[in-house]
Amino acid sequence: xxxxxxxxxxxxxxxDELSDYLxxxxxxxxxxxxxxxxxxxxxxxxxxxxxxxxxxxxxxGRQLGAPSAEWLRGILxxxxxxxxxxxxxxxxxxxxxxxxxxxxxxxxxxxxxxGGTVPGVVIAGCRIEGDAETPGAPVRVAVTxxxxxxxxxxxxxxxxxxxxxxxxxxxxELEIVDIGVTVxxxxxxxxxxxxx
Amino acid sequence: MxxxxxxxxxxxxxxxxxxxxxxxxxxxxxxxxxxxxxALLHRDLGALSKVDLHDGPDGAEVTARIGVDRxxxxxxxxxxxxxxxxxxxxxxxxxLRVIVRVTRIS
Numbered sequence: 448x449x450x451x452x453x454x455x456x457x458x459x460x461x462x463d464e465l466s467d468y469l470x471x472x473x474x475x476x477x478x479x480x481x482x483x484x485x486x487x488x489x490x491x492x493x494x495x496x497x498x499x500x501x502x503x504x505x506x507x508g509r510q511l512g513a514p515s516a517e518w519l520r521g522i523l524x525x526x527x528x529x530x531x532x533x534x535x536x537x538x539x540x541x542x543x544x545x546x547x548x549x550x551x552x553x554x555x556x557x558x559x560x561x562g563g564t565v566p567g568v569v570i571a572g573c574r575i576e577g578d579a580e581t582p583g584a585p586v587r588v589a590v591t592x593x594x595x596x597x598x599x600x601x602x603x604x605x606x607x608x609x610x611x612x613x614x615x616x617x618x619x620e621l622e623i624v625d626i627g628v629t630v631x632x633x634x635x636x637x638x639x640x641x642x643x
Numbered sequence: 644m645x646x647x648x649x650x651x652x653x654x655x656x657x658x659x660x661x662x663x664x665x666x667x668x669x670x671x672x673x674x675x676x677x678x679x680x681x682a683l684l685h686r687d688l689g690a691l692s693k694v695d696l697h698d699g700p701d702g703a704e705v706t707a708r709i710g711v712d713r714x715x716x717x718x719x720x721x722x723x724x725x726x727x728x729x730x731x732x733x734x735x736x737x738x739l740r741v742i743v744r745v746t747r748i749s
Contacts, residue, residue: 457718458670478691482667482668482691482692483667484665484667484708484710484746484747485746487710487747487749488747491749506656516722532746535744538718538721538722538745539716539718540722540725542725542726542741544729544739544740544741545722545726545729545741545742545743546726546740546741546742546743547718547721547722547725547742547744547745548742548743548744548745549717549718549721549745549748550744550745550746552746553717553745553746553748554748556746556748560749562739584700599715614713617713617716617717618713618716618717618718618748619718622699
């Protein structure tokens, strides 16, 4: 494995190692993972994906067949790429002695996490496009998603766009001019109200 | 002679900031086998997770890699963390650089 391997984080850990660690309920605690923000961001993404996959497999067993291993592998690759620290996104402070930044990896992980709270939506990938390192420069967020096939696309996408817009406005100082959402796949998990 | 705060004091100051959930070690610490091995043996994550203080001829430079929750905006929490660090230095005129990087929003 090398750092250029899509499933290797910059800290050297691989998504497979983190999956195994998660499968062991994070026992025994590994300081090199538990103190690494990239690993922790990846673990959050893997936990969300794991919960969603179980739901999907149960549901698809009845309706659409098992989820494609290749598709899941694509999402795992995306998680590994997205949690890398990436660029430093600036935060203003009046004291010239102070420099504050939010890492691109933290923001991408936030996007994935927020997307997971929107019913029927699974984030497949996300990108922050534009000169995000310059304060005030216009930035575009591009998100690809899988959508529950029984959900109406327009309201689900609008709900995702609203949730992402609110989270990014609160937790970054990016000048976001557009949040692009592209549906790249459909899945068959039941909407929340049907599951209760 | 001016007395700088310790890394432990600065780390404690950051941990007291509402919304700040974690302080992560500098990457150089994780690359330091004896320190990492010691933490592994003692299951002591706190020993690794601290603010980095470098006192050089150009003054003190403090770097904090932090995690924040969503109870308030990440920029506000990061600003509060930077101000908590700066407040620990007595001499306002002494050269100081404070760097705060938010590496996780949970």
